[in-house]
Amino acid sequence: MPPLTGPKSGDALFASVDRVNAELFTLTYGAMVRQLLTDLEEVEEVNKQLDQMGYNIGTRLVDEFLAKSNVSRCVDFKETADVIAKLGFKMFLGVTATVTNWDAEGTSCSFVLEDNPLVDFVELPDICQGLQYCNVLSGVIRGALEMVSMKTEVTWVRDMLRGDDAYEMRVKLTKQVPEEYPYKDDD
Amino acid sequence: MRRKQQAAAREGGDWCRRRARRLELKPRGVGEIDRGAIMAQQGGDTNDSLRLASLWHSMHAISQQLSPTPGCEGIDLLQAHNFDLHCFQSLTGTKFFAVCETGAQNIEVLLKVIYELYTDFVLKNPFYEMEMPIRCELFDLNLVQVLQKDRVALLGR
Numbered sequence: 001m002p003p004l005t006g007p008k009s010g011d012a013l014f015a016s017v018d019r020v021n022a023e024l025f026t027l028t029y030g031a032m033v034r035q036l037l038t039d040l041e042e043v044e045e046v047n048k049q050l051d052q053m054g055y056n057i058g059t060r061l062v063d064e065f066l067a068k069s070n071v072s073r074c075v076d077f078k079e080t081a082d083v084i085a086k087l088g089f090k091m092f093l094g095v096t097a098t099v100t101n102w103d104a105e106g107t108s109c110s111f112v113l114e115d116n117p118l119v120d121f122v123e124l125p126d127i128c129q130g131l132q133y134c135n136v137l138s139g140v141i142r143g144a145l146e147m148v149s150m151k152t153e154v155t156w157v158r159d160m161l162r163g164d165d166a167y168e169m170r171v172k173l174t175k176q177v178p179e180e181y182p183y184k185d186d187d
Numbered sequence: 188m189r190r191k192q193q194a195a196a197r198e199g200g201d202w203c204r205r206r207a208r209r210l211e212l213k214p215r216g217v218g219e220i221d222r223g224a225i226m227a228q229q230g231g232d233t234n235d236s237l238r239l240a241s242l243w244h245s246m247h248a249i250s251q252q253l254s255p256t257p258g259c260e261g262i263d264l265l266q267a268h269n270f271d272l273h274c275f276q277s278l279t280g281t282k283f284f285a286v287c288e289t290g291a292q293n294i295e296v297l298l299k300v301i302y303e304l305y306t307d308f309v310l311k312n313p314f315y316e317m318e319m320p321i322r323c324e325l326f327d328l329n330l331v332q333v334l335q336k337d338r339v340a341l342l343g344r
Binding site: 059060061062063064066067070103147148149179 | 241248259277278279280281299302305306307315317
């Protein structure tokens with residue numbers, strides 16, 4: 001049985017998990033978005049559905065991340081954001097994000113992705129202009145953080161498919177919800 | 188009074204089913220892990236397991252309130268006369284606990300390995316509903332393999 005070790009680095013984490021062909025991943029995601037557009041027809045509905053799918057993924061993914069990366073409890077939201085950007089994104093997408101634009105209270109920040117494997121080869125046509133193609137990522141972050149007692153709101157600020165120079169998502173911590181005590185005091 | 192307790196236990200069970208998974212390792216004879224005990228948890232004994240798990244979840248939560256110093260995260264080890272109960276809590280609040288013989292070594296490491304198995308074979312199964320009892324064959328198979336492979340390391344014999 002291997003001895004208990006400290007937290008792994010992003011590269012070590014990425015090397016230790018099974019990897020899949022990046023094109024397969026990109027094409028699968030693209031097929032999924034395409035099918036959602038055909039089924040739901042409305043771009044807003046597709047955005048919502050992608051977010052919901054991401055949320056479901058995030059609630060399960062967080063346990064795998066915690067098990068494999070061996071990180072300890074973060075002291076504040078700044079540390080959480082760093083862990084997500086350096087370890088989380090690296091482990092699952094193979095890219096690191098940078099954390100910028102902290103607000104005064106330290107509850108809101110931006111993740112900037114220069115490189116995004118979901119959108120290789122993708123160009124948005126004119127009829128899909130409102131589509132948040134990578135909305136699944138915002139759902140994943142929201143779902144994952146909710147499982148560790150943080151309620152967040154995640155929105156896209158910059159999107160390269162719409163002509164911006166990078167992908168930027170804004171994560172705002174709205175509430176810390178610690179686990180509730182199972183007994184009501186008046187019982 | 189008894190009915191109220193039972194109702195509370197049932198309600199606690201429904202709520203606590205969310206957070207506890209039970210594993211039982213009962214070494215038998217010359218250090219062989221009792222596969223029967225593990226299999227029994229998936230068979231007709233589910234209600235007993237759930238009841239026990241819900242009890243444990245409640246005790247774990249109460250212990251955080253009982254602690255004289257702040258920052259208590261719960262119970263790690265319960266030592267009784269003829270068994271030890273080791274518990275591991277993930278940062279998401281899911282608890283894994285193992286009942287084993289007194290003085291068993293490296294159970295914390297085992298629980299971490301089981302946590303990894305859980306994330307791989309249970310959470311990644313799209314047909315597994317979150318917070319329901321685990322009925323995933325791959326998880327059971329791999330769990331038994333881990334226990335048998337490390338039986339010597341765990342029990343020292």
